[in-house]
Amino acid sequence: xxxxxxxxxxxxxxxxxxxxxxxxxxxxxxxxxxxxxxxxxxxxxxxxxxxxxxxxxxxxxxxxxxxxxxxxxxxxxxxxxxxxxxxxxxxxxxxxxxxxxxxxxxxxxxxxxxxxxxxxxxxxxxxxxxxxxxxxxxxxxxxxxxxxxxxxxxxxxxxxxxxxxxxxxxxxxxxxxxxxxxxxxxxxxxxxxxxxxxxxxxxxxxxxxxxxxxxxxxxxxxxxxxxxxxxxxxxxxxxxxxxxxxxxxxxxxxxxxxxxxxxxxxxxxxxxxxxxxxxxxxxxxxxxxxxxxxxxxxxxxxxxxxxxxxx
Amino acid sequence: xxxxxxxxxxxxxxxxxxxxxxxxxxxxxxxxxxxxxxxxxxxxxxxxxxxxxxxxxxxxxxxxxxxxxxxxxxxxxxxxxxxxxxxxxxxxxxxxxxxxxxxxxxxxxxxxxxxxxxxxxxxxxxxxxxxxxxxxxxxxxxxxxxxxxxxxxxxxxxxxxxxxxxxxxxxxxxxxxxxxxxxxxxxxxxxxxxxxxxxxxxxxxxxxxxxxxxxxxxxxxxxxxxxxxxxxxxxxxxxxxxxxxxxxxxxxxxxxxxxxxxxxxxxxxxxxxxxxxxxxxxxxxxxxxxxxxxxxxxxxxxxxxxxxxxxxxxxxxxxxxxxxxxxxxxxxxxxx
Numbered sequence: 001x002x003x004x005x006x007x008x009x010x011x012x013x014x015x016x017x018x019x020x021x022x023x024x025x026x027x028x029x030x031x032x033x034x035x036x037x038x039x040x041x042x043x044x045x046x047x048x049x050x051x052x053x054x055x056x057x058x059x060x061x062x063x064x065x066x067x068x069x070x071x072x073x074x075x076x077x078x079x080x081x082x083x084x085x086x087x088x089x090x091x092x093x094x095x096x097x098x099x100x101x102x103x104x105x106x107x108x109x110x111x112x113x114x115x116x117x118x119x120x121x122x123x124x125x126x127x128x129x130x131x132x133x134x135x136x137x138x139x140x141x142x143x144x145x146x147x148x149x150x151x152x153x154x155x156x157x158x159x160x161x162x163x164x165x166x167x168x169x170x171x172x173x174x175x176x177x178x179x180x181x182x183x184x185x186x187x188x189x190x191x192x193x194x195x196x197x198x199x200x201x202x203x204x205x206x207x208x209x210x211x212x213x214x215x216x217x218x219x220x221x222x223x224x225x226x227x228x229x230x231x232x233x234x235x236x237x238x239x240x241x242x243x244x245x246x247x248x249x250x251x252x253x254x255x256x257x258x259x260x261x262x263x264x265x266x267x268x269x270x271x272x273x274x275x276x277x278x279x280x281x282x283x284x285x286x287x288x289x290x291x292x293x294x295x296x297x298x299x300x301x302x303x304x305x306x307x308x309x310x311x
Numbered sequence: 312x313x314x315x316x317x318x319x320x321x322x323x324x325x326x327x328x329x330x331x332x333x334x335x336x337x338x339x340x341x342x343x344x345x346x347x348x349x350x351x352x353x354x355x356x357x358x359x360x361x362x363x364x365x366x367x368x369x370x371x372x373x374x375x376x377x378x379x380x381x382x383x384x385x386x387x388x389x390x391x392x393x394x395x396x397x398x399x400x401x402x403x404x405x406x407x408x409x410x411x412x413x414x415x416x417x418x419x420x421x422x423x424x425x426x427x428x429x430x431x432x433x434x435x436x437x438x439x440x441x442x443x444x445x446x447x448x449x450x451x452x453x454x455x456x457x458x459x460x461x462x463x464x465x466x467x468x469x470x471x472x473x474x475x476x477x478x479x480x481x482x483x484x485x486x487x488x489x490x491x492x493x494x495x496x497x498x499x500x501x502x503x504x505x506x507x508x509x510x511x512x513x514x515x516x517x518x519x520x521x522x523x524x525x526x527x528x529x530x531x532x533x534x535x536x537x538x539x540x541x542x543x544x545x546x547x548x549x550x551x552x553x554x555x556x557x558x559x560x561x562x563x564x565x566x567x568x569x570x571x572x573x574x575x576x577x578x579x580x581x582x583x584x585x586x587x588x589x590x591x592x593x594x595x596x597x598x599x600x601x602x603x604x605x606x607x608x609x610x611x612x613x614x615x616x617x618x619x620x621x622x623x624x625x626x627x628x629x630x631x632x633x634x635x636x637x638x639x640x641x642x643x644x645x646x647x
Contacts, residue, residue: 200412
């Protein structure tokens with residue numbers, strides 16, 4: 001019953017309109033003229049620009065701290081304690097006579113290291129866990145119940161508990177906050193993986209003989225990067241706050257290291273009479289977190305390639 | 312007696328999806344998505360699988376492609392059974408059956424350039440070595456589907472729906488497939504673009520000798536490009552015939568109802584619409600006997616208890632209906 005040629009005319013009344021075969025299409029996609037790229041970028045992504053600028057400023061301050069007229073942030077000067085902000089002590093001095101300006105600038109290093117390290121580690125580990133539970137069905141329920149368990153503990157409490165088990169150090173703070181943040185990333189990645197797996201382009205790749213590792217690498221991972229990057233910026237901001245909280249309650253970085261949380265903790269007893277001790281690190285923390293969040297919001301809007309249509 | 316086997320032979324294919332529920336997630340039922348489908352496709356032939364939403368036609372396509380594992384039944388490609396092959400042995404055969412999906416927006420990875428999308432099967436099957444050769448092959452494929460060559464460097468979101476569907480077709484052609492499964496490949500397109508893609512597919516079939524399994528709910532389009540038509544209802548084929556025979560002389564009451572629903576581009580045309588009552592029954596709990604008996608205008612007792620089998624009723628025309636055994640009732644009013 002093979003019929004290898006199409007009969008010449010349709011038989012019944014209803015038929016598709018006859019249209020001449022598609023000819024070559026004109027190139028209907030005009031090239032975007034390069035013009036004032038930087039300005040265009042700022043105009044299109046003001047939040048990325050503002051957040052990025054603010055964050056670069058904080059990064060610059062942290063990296064160049066020794067060159068910005070600072071003193072040793074840990075040098076004690078009991079005779080000059082609790083001085084008001086002045087031309088000599090820009091942000092004043094604390095109850096042990098340490099220069100708060102220097103301490104705030106060096107404190108930026110701790111916050112940034114903790115923020116970036118946690119964002120990176122939690123994203124990478126969370127991504128691996130998310131990919132495994134999205135692809136290995138039998139492991140999924142086990143992994144996700146563990147993550148549910150972790151998520152049921154408030155992240156601050158979890159970090160305090162983990163810090164209680166270890167000695168106070170920047171590395172341990174990073175580890176503790178990372179463990180508390182991993183469930184959020186892995187849940188996000190798992191969700192994205194599960195929805196991507198059902199995408200026709202993944203099915204088409206399977207039908208084209210692409211092996212599973214290549215499917216993950218070519219089709220799944222690139223499409224999870226945008227949500228992960230956005231999530232990473234929020235994790236970065238939240239890690240900085242968590243680090244400050246841990247330091248503030250004495251469960252974070254050891255007091256010898258100037259971190260914004262430590263400075264605020266030390267100024268706490270005096271905040272009604274000497275508010276500037278708490279004020280300056282708090283302002284820096286808020287601005288840094290704001291910068292990171294602005295960047296995250298901007299990236300969320302910009303990273304979707306479909307948004308590029310607006311070029 | 313020897314005869315060359317058909318390119319694709321599907322034999323009593325079944326796909327049942329387990330329904331989970333209850334406190335412990337146990338299996339509480341089955342969705343009989345595809346329940347014993349048999350057909351074959353010759354080289355260079357187009358078979359259309361038509362039916363309304365949810366009748367299991369896409370599941371048939373996915374089961375042939377082994378995107379899902381069939382529950383039961385056999386799939387033969389060129390005389391070799393492929394439904395039970397392990398993944399490692401199946402991979403080389405994937406080259407020969409390719410797919411074009413319905414949604415031109417989600418069937419292309421938004422983060423890959425057109426060149427890489429089309430080159431993916433070439434790389435997977437080692438069909439081209441080196442960037443130069445891959446570039447040449449992709450450029451030729453772009454010509455084949457009538458897309459400008461410089462589109463290779465672009466991303467899918469820069470194209471219209473019809474252009475994207477051409478990219479999808481180029482990807483399906485890349486490994487030199489013998490059979491392309493078009494799963495509602497033109498349903499998401501505008502009428503004019505639809506016609507262009509249909510014409511492209513039939514041109515390609517003539518040029519390359521492709522066989523097409525054209526899954527669609529649109530009889531007007533099907534009529535335009537198919538050789539044979541199989542009509543599905545609730546996971547079963549109710550009628551299968553040459554195009555001419557099916558459109559001129561539909562035998563199964565469901566086929567008649569379906570044909571009478573095709574819009575006619577003439578407002579003055581007098582038509583006898585067969586309006587079916589009720590909804591499609593659930594595939595979780597399909598009706599006993601003939602699955603169409605709940606909506607069939609000609610239903611009689613036997614339909615409720617005994618399931619009709621596909622029977623030859625004319626040359627190359629088979630239908631699963633008890634009416635065909637009652638000579639007195641064979642001359643029912645025609646639908647079209």
